[in-house]
Amino acid sequence: MTSNTPAPQCVLCERPLHLIGKDFTGKLIYRCDNCDYLTTPIADAEDGSALYDNPEYFDGWGCNLDFDYDKFEPAVHQQVSEYLEFIKRYTHGKSLLDVGTGSGLLPHLARTHGYEVEGTDLSKHVSETLPAKAGFQIHHGAIEDISFNRTYDIITMLHVLEHTRNPLSTLNRATEILNDGGFIIVVVPNLRSLDTRVKDSLSKLKLKSRPYKHLALGHHNWVFSIRSLKLLGEKAHLQVVRSETRQPAWRAGGAHRMLARYEMATWCWIVYQKIATND
Numbered sequence: 001m002t003s004n005t006p007a008p009q010c011v012l013c014e015r016p017l018h019l020i021g022k023d024f025t026g027k028l029i030y031r032c033d034n035c036d037y038l039t040t041p042i043a044d045a046e047d048g049s050a051l052y053d054n055p056e057y058f059d060g061w062g063c064n065l066d067f068d069y070d071k072f073e074p075a076v077h078q079q080v081s082e083y084l085e086f087i088k089r090y091t092h093g094k095s096l097l098d099v100g101t102g103s104g105l106l107p108h109l110a111r112t113h114g115y116e117v118e119g120t121d122l123s124k125h126v127s128e129t130l131p132a133k134a135g136f137q138i139h140h141g142a143i144e145d146i147s148f149n150r151t152y153d154i155i156t157m158l159h160v161l162e163h164t165r166n167p168l169s170t171l172n173r174a175t176e177i178l179n180d181g182g183f184i185i186v187v188v189p190n191l192r193s194l195d196t197r198v199k200d201s202l203s204k205l206k207l208k209s210r211p212y213k214h215l216a217l218g219h220h221n222w223v224f225s226i227r228s229l230k231l232l233g234e235k236a237h238l239q240v241v242r243s244e245t246r247q248p249a250w251r252a253g254g255a256h257r258m259l260a261r262y263e264m265a266t267w268c269w270i271v272y273q274k275i276a277t278n279d
């Protein structure tokens with residue numbers, strides 16, 4: 001393939017990325033064959049914040065703009081309860097920062113279980129409206145740009161890392177504001193899910209009317225696998241204490257256990273821990 005611009009480099013291993021194709025809108029898709037993730041050239045920061053500043057973004061996710069949790073879809077409550085159970089099982093500590101909190105349902109629920117909670121969001125609507133309704137603080141912006149005056153025991157990034165400009169800088173920043181021994185929980189779509197593998201193959205064979213639409217590029221700048229998440233943790237000097245794949249709560253059927261056994265369920269779930277430093 002000829003191109004005037006050199007292939008971009010991997011953020012983890014610094015090898016050149018391998019161009020595998022284009023999605024249905026013409027976005028280039030690159031893969032690091034070594035680290036096992038996909039990425040696309042990233043839109044300007046302004047495009048991104050405009051997208052998440054639009055209050056309409058939350059419609060269609062089973063949520064609503066008034067943060068009226070009782071009226072959220074049961075599937076949303078079910079999913080958030082599953083997140084909280086996971087947090088309780090694999091982490092300890094009291095203070096929790098939910099990065100990219102969106103509706104704020106996770107910190108809301110966590111608070112009723114005794115956690116001290118705060119959130120962050122790129123959306124002005126969320127950071128300006130939610131605190132008065134929910135009663136906890138929401139910092140506005142990307143965590144790289146926020147000055148925090150404290151550190152946390154647990155930082156959750158649920159469906160966040162795939163939207164970032166640079167997942168390593170986001171993870172490094174999260175590590176900075178984490179207490180020694182603290183935990184970071186990341187949930188992202190799984191590049192190696194059965195669903196993605198099938199749709200990738202159909203896209204490659206030109207059997208899909210809108211190739212690679214399932215990757216949601218433009219929205220998602222990165223598509224990770226468990227392998228790439230482990231390498232990302234290593235690079236940020238974090239220890240992986242738990243990794244698995246799971247179906248969304250509303251799609252967890254009989255095939256779930258089989259998919260999870262082969263790390264082929266829809267989402268990757270990973271828990272990192274910050275190792276206490278002696279110096």
Ligand SMILES: [Zn+2]
Binds near residue numbers: 011013014033035
């Ligand atoms: Zn790489």
